[in-house]
Amino acid sequence: MTDLPEPLPPASRRASAERTPRAGRNLPAAIAVGVLLLVVVGASLWFRAEPFVALVAVAVSAGLWELRAAFQRRGIQLPIWPLVVGGVGMAVSAHVGGPEALLVSYVLTVAAAALWRVLDGPGKDAPRDVAASAFAATYVPFLAGFVVLLLGQHDGRWLVALFILLAVANDTGGYIAGVLFGKHPLAPTVSPKKSWEGMAGSVVLTTAVGVVGAHLVLDKPFLPDGGHPLLGSSLVLGLVLGFMTAVTATVGDLAESLLKRDLDLKDMGSLLPGHGGVLDRVDSILVTAPFVYLVLSVAVSGPAA
Structure with a gap:
């Protein structure tokens, strides 16, 4: 049987606490990543709009993937592929067609995700998964589409x-x-x-x-x-x-x-x-x-x- 480590003496605990930022972050890493993200966003905006739209599409896809993994912890299944395709489509639609195109793309994404989930196998969990899919489509790509709309001004x-x-x-x-x-x-x-x-x-x-x-x-x-x-x-x-x-x-x-x-x-x-x-x-x-x-x-x- 492995022995448990002995508790740190009070002085060591204080020193450990002093090394931990009060806000709970790894501050040097947070600053470095934050500056890198600003550089990437600035570079994507510098010459043409398309690189920034592509960056939004990548961020939307990553966000949906994270949300899918998080929801799986509660047994909620998100139809990820129609959501990702629809999310990319919302970013492109907002850039090409403006608010009306974003809204149409959003409705089509929610409908496609709902149909995909039902065809995957109806059951008592299907309504819950469809509702979660509508939430995911709204929370990530639809709201992100307003940043692309701002780019069109x-x-x-x-x-x-x-x-x-x-x-x-x-x-x-x-x-x-x-x-x-x-x-x-x-x-x-x-x-x-x-x-x-x-x-x-x-x-x-x-x-x-x-x-x-x-x-x-x-x-x-x-x-x-x-x-x-x-x-x-x-x-x-x-x-x-x-x-x-x-x-x-x-x-x-x-x-x-x-x-x-x-x-x-x-x-x-x-x-x-x-x-x-x-x-x-x-x-x-x-x-x-x-x-x-x-x-x-x-x-x-x-x-x-």
Whole structure:
């Protein structure tokens, strides 16, 4: 019989705890992977739209694959191939045909996944699997399609870059404020490490990025005046983008945390060191994308500054 290791002395336990980041991440790996992802996204946006659409399609496929593996822990079977093909089709449809094409592709994907599952063998679990397939098609490729729709706007590459920077600012501001000042849990039963102080840090940094980005990317006047609509000023637009991004990103992060808790998972995958899986990295982005698309679409379509 193998002897159990003796417990560490108090001094060793303290030293071990000091080496572990308060937010629970492998910080050097998380930073390195985060910078690499930013470089890849920036490179895909640099010359043409197609490489970025291909990158979205790859991320969608990886996210669906992670979701399939996670759902299998509860005996839920996702028809992965119609979901992956449909997910890629949604990204391409959004780029080629706009919102209407994205919606049609989404409906066809849900219908194809449902038919595939029923033909695979009807039974008492079929309705549950069909419902899970509809959730998967909505949560990953349909929401991701709004990022591709944003790319189709005037100066779309810069709008996508602004959207990505807002997401980075949300994570960075929340992480720094949470580590330095976090004392009051935001949702202790869902995500114990999230705090109200971290939420405030997210709002501050996303608002700053939103104001500067609206001024530089959209060339909006800083203050509203009588000749422009409310979202025609970089100050108001930045405040709206910053607050809305922080709120929706936090909701998306908490929703995925709730899903992982129900599935008894720490991470959805292990593809991205320091971050977990693809879904762990894009959970907040997916929920935020439709709202940022709507606000920036209204701002871009308004009278020119």
